[in-house]
Amino acid sequence: MGQRNDALTAARRRLEALQMRFTPARRSVVEILETSPGPQSAADLIVAVEGAVPISSLYRTLSVLEDSEVIVRFPDPNGVARYELAEWLTGHHHHMTCIVCGATSDVPVPKDLETAVDNIVAEVGRRFDFQVAGHRLDLQGVCAQCR
Amino acid sequence: MGQRNDALTAARRRLEALQMRFTPARRSVVEILETSPGPQSAADLIVAVEGAVPISSLYRTLSVLEDSEVIVRFPDPNGVARYELAEWLTGHHHHMTCIVCGATSDVPVPKDLETAVDNIVAEVGRRFDFQVAGHRLDLQGVCAQCR
DNA sequence: AGAGAAATGAGAATGGTTCTCATTCGCTTT
DNA sequence: AAAGCGAATGAGAACCATTCTCATTTCTCT
Numbered sequence: 234m235g236q237r238n239d240a241l242t243a244a245r246r247r248l249e250a251l252q253m254r255f256t257p258a259r260r261s262v263v264e265i266l267e268t269s270p271g272p273q274s275a276a277d278l279i280v281a282v283e284g285a286v287p288i289s290s291l292y293r294t295l296s297v298l299e300d301s302e303v304i305v306r307f308p309d310p311n312g313v314a315r316y317e318l319a320e321w322l323t324g325h326h327h328h329m330t331c332i333v334c335g336a337t338s339d340v341p342v343p344k345d346l347e348t349a350v351d352n353i354v355a356e357v358g359r360r361f362d363f364q365v366a367g368h369r370l371d372l373q374g375v376c377a378q379c380r
Numbered sequence: 381m382g383q384r385n386d387a388l389t390a391a392r393r394r395l396e397a398l399q400m401r402f403t404p405a406r407r408s409v410v411e412i413l414e415t416s417p418g419p420q421s422a423a424d425l426i427v428a429v430e431g432a433v434p435i436s437s438l439y440r441t442l443s444v445l446e447d448s449e450v451i452v453r454f455p456d457p458n459g460v461a462r463y464e465l466a467e468w469l470t471g472h473h474h475h476m477t478c479i480v481c482g483a484t485s486d487v488p489v490p491k492d493l494e495t496a497v498d499n500i501v502a503e504v505g506r507r508f509d510f511q512v513a514g515h516r517l518d519l520q521g522v523c524a525q526c527r
Numbered sequence: 528a529g530a531g532a533a534a535t536g537a538g539a540a541t542g543g544t545t546c547t548c549a550t551t552c553g554c555t556t557t
Numbered sequence: 558a559a560a561g562c563g564a565a566t567g568a569g570a571a572c573c574a575t576t577c578t579c580a581t582t583t584c585t586c587t
Contacts, residue, residue: 254584256534275574287536292575297534308459312543313574329510340508346500353493354519361487363476365521372501374512401553403565422543434567439544444565459574460543 240267240322244303251301258286258294263318266304271328271338272315307369309337329372333379340372387414387469391450398448405433405441410465413451418475418485419462454516456484476519480526487519 245255358365505512
């Protein structure tokens with residue numbers, strides 16, 4: 234199965250299904266996120282689009298994509314928002330943040346380990362009477378480059 | 381072992397070791413965090429101290445306590461900073477955030493499960509050449525009250 | 528070509544957090 | 558007890574990321 238344009242196509246379909254337009258700005262953001270090694274901030278994206286999208290429009294683009302569940306937003310360790318493609322487009326994964334350089338990158342946790350995480354999470358939910366809908370696991374440490 | 385004032389005493393000692401004063405504002409914050417069921421925001425703390433500490437002082441107090449590693453700060457799902465006692469004072473734990481009411485509470489993951497998490501985290505670090513220093517596991521779901 | 532809905536761009540406004548600076552506090556030394 | 562002095566405080570300004578407003582522009586469908 235071809236993967237190069239899957240996210241782009243899926244995003245277009247999703248937006249069209251909601252009768253929204255797949256405009257150049259929306260397309261650019263999806264394209265950039267598709268090829269990024271980790272979640273990007275609004276500031277990162279402004280740089281990536283080379284200023285072609287004004288800030289106010291970029292934020293609006295991001296919130297449209299978030300509302301349509303093409304991307305997800307979450308705060309990085311400093312509280313600034315970072316965005317990445319939703320998991321139905323990229324698969325489930327976690328993050329590791331280098332405490333030296335600050336970079337956050339994706340970690341596609343191997344299936345065997347992810348299964349173990351799922352079991353733990355489910356068990357915790359059971360023990361604490363909490364109906365678990367999802368989880369986030371973030372590793373903090375030092376990346377290979379910074380060593 | 382008495383636990384009621386352990387955090388307070390430990391915090392005092394830590395600050396004094398750094399030749400800083402254990403002032404009323406600093407004491408209040410530690411006290412409040414010690415008795416809170418989960419991480420608190422600056423706004424929460426202002427309410428908890430009943431306005432006795434002005435905002436600018438509260439933030440300064442928080443950063444002093446953070447710098448001296450008595451508390452830790454991290455962003456909640458909306459990006460606003462939340463604070464809790466450092467793990468050397470409370471023990472390792474995780475969080476669960478209710479996607480209905482937004483409350484975040486502590487989850488003292490049972491030792492057996494935590495061991496499993498540790499193993500997974502270590503294994504991921506090994507596989508991805510990442511020197512793991514710590515981890516955060518956040519559950520999202522619906523709490524008992526909201527069901 | 529024209530109408531109407533959707534999207535855009537510029538800038539103002541907001542909210543959380545940090546900074547500045549003059550004042551006050553609390554030890555320590557007389 | 559008073560002076561000296563660094564630490565801490567309080568008020569408000571400043572900052573920065575993000576959101577909002579609104580007039581203008583662009584699509585899409587006739």
